[in-house]
Amino acid sequence: MKLMCIDCGEKLSSGKFSYNCKCGGLLDVVHDFNKYDTELLKRLFTERLSERMTPYASGVWRYKELIAPDLPNDFIVTKYEGNTGxxxxxxxxxxxxxxxxxxxxxxxxxxxSFKDNGMTVAVSHGKSLGYKKFTCTSTGNTSSSLAMYASIAGADSYVFVPNKDISLNKVLQTLAYGAKVFSVEGNYDEGIQFLEKHSSDLGLYICNSVNPFxxxxxxxxxxxxxxxxxxxxxxxxxxxxxxxxxxxxxxxxxxxxxxxxxxxxxxxxxxxxxxxxxxxxxxxxxxxxxxxxxxxxxxxxxxxxxxxxxxxxxxxxxxxxxxxxxxxxxxxxxxxxxxxxxxxxxxxxxxxxxxxxxxxxxxxxxxxxxxxxxxxxxxxxxxxxxxxxxxxxSSESATSTFKNTLQDVVLSYNNIKDFVV
Known part of the structure; x- marks a missing residue:
């Protein structure tokens, strides 16, 4: 398993971790699949469907051979994610x-959210490298997922969110999981640029999608x-x-x-x-x-x-x-x-x-x-x-085709009958 730049094609050992190539391009994880027998993998993945309370009970780590085969199981941080309907x-x-x-x-x-599928691997990889502090910039789902996994790992998380046009629910969820949340001027894109520039000096492991894991x-x-x-x-x-x-x-x-x-x-x-x-x-x-x-x-x-x-x-x-x-x-x-x-x-x-x-x-x-x-x-x-x-x-919305407003009624048989019958 190696890291390869999607722009210039340079390959790095996965042991030498980086988010970007020296040319500025993003990195990709490259696997050697030649050693695998597809039918054997199918049987293995099916057998793992019955797993309980092990990493392989996860809908992500069930496929460990195709995702992070070199990662020791002791570093896996999981909440049995995946297995969604x-x-x-x-x-x-x-x-x-x-x-x-x-x-x-x-x-x-x-x-x-779907972020859990990726976050379990990112945090596990960061843990294997010895990181204790994890970070992301987010419009909400990434931040709440990171905060959850960092807490499970016993680590700290530092999250940067725009100060407008995001869901308060997601911010509150992130705070509840224990992250230090910074509401900042600017948008998601500026947050990414800040982390790429300063994360190394701050000792932070980035868990945004620039992270190939x-x-x-x-x-x-x-x-x-x-x-x-x-x-x-x-x-x-x-x-x-x-x-x-x-x-x-x-x-x-x-x-x-x-x-x-x-x-x-x-x-x-x-x-x-x-x-x-x-x-x-x-x-x-x-x-x-x-x-x-x-x-x-x-x-x-x-x-x-x-x-x-x-x-x-x-x-x-x-x-x-x-x-x-x-x-x-x-x-x-x-x-x-x-x-x-x-x-x-x-x-x-x-x-x-x-x-x-x-x-x-x-x-x-x-x-x-x-x-x-x-x-x-x-x-x-x-x-x-x-x-x-x-x-x-809401009753004030003029553009909602399938509006379903709250009914404010006096509780009586005749009033309810008007809605039911």
Missing amino acids: LYSSELLQKYTGIRKLYIKAQSENPSG RIEGQKSIIYEVAQYLNWKLPEWIIVPGGALSNATALGKGLQDLFTLGFIDKMPKVAVVQAEGASPFHKMFVQKEHELTPERFPYTRASALNIGNPPSWKKALKTLTQTKGVSISVTDEEILDSKAVIDKCGIGCEPASAATIAGLRNLISQKVIDKDESVLCILTGNILKDTEVLNYYH
Whole structure:
């Protein structure tokens, strides 16, 4: 297992850890899969489904051989993450117009988001290097996940969040797990730049998506879906795009599965951004070679509120390798889609709902055929952003298509009968 620069191709030993190559490019973990027998791995992964109270009970560490084979088990910091639900919904199929739809609810992770899949590996790797202080910049989900794992590890966490346009719920969750939280002027992108410049001097281990071991953990999401579906994946996979770590990880996981022979065909990946924060989408559709950052991104789907996604080169590689697409959707489309996801009993935070909004548009544009099979990744829990829930379902909201307002009534049979009968 080595680290390789995605720009210049230079390789480093995984024992010599860095976030960036000396040329400035991001690093990627490179595995030697030649030593593995795919059928033996399939049996091993199936056997581990019965594990309890060991690292292999985790939906991430079940696939340890493909993620961090050299990491001693004593350093693993886990809360048995992964193992999240894979659902179907007639209501969502009707709403989107697709006939075969799977929903992967990463919102069911211990801290309530997909970040746990990557964070368990990042914190475990940092612990193996002797770090006692962990850090990230975040719009919310990364920070709460990091704070949880750092606390389990008996370590300290230091989190930088923008002082506006983020969910208070996520900040409170991060504080509750014991992190030192700094509310700062500026945005996510400036936080990343600060950490890349100063983390070494401060003795901090960065757990954002610039960390290649975070990506290694997140790719387990697609391993798990493939195993649930007996190693036959849908034709399309749709993910929301903020920092673009999810698109990066899914692409890497798909390439692993294809290289090893777990799957015989690569699904296409679609990345969905909010219109108010869509630098990657604009670059992709305009066929530019460099991403132009957005200085003041804004969307009510706060987890997507990122104007300079650090993983854009890796995400672009994913779309290129899978013949995938990019699309942007409005906040109104996101919130209406969220209301339908919530109503079908699964629920999600606003950013997650970008996948369903994107699917509707891709079907209407005939990019995806209604007879194709699709997997949508839901990234965060319904309670991650109650401010948006309150806004959408309030009587003052004029744009909510599926508004469900609180009924203020005098408790009597006749009053309740008017609603029930």
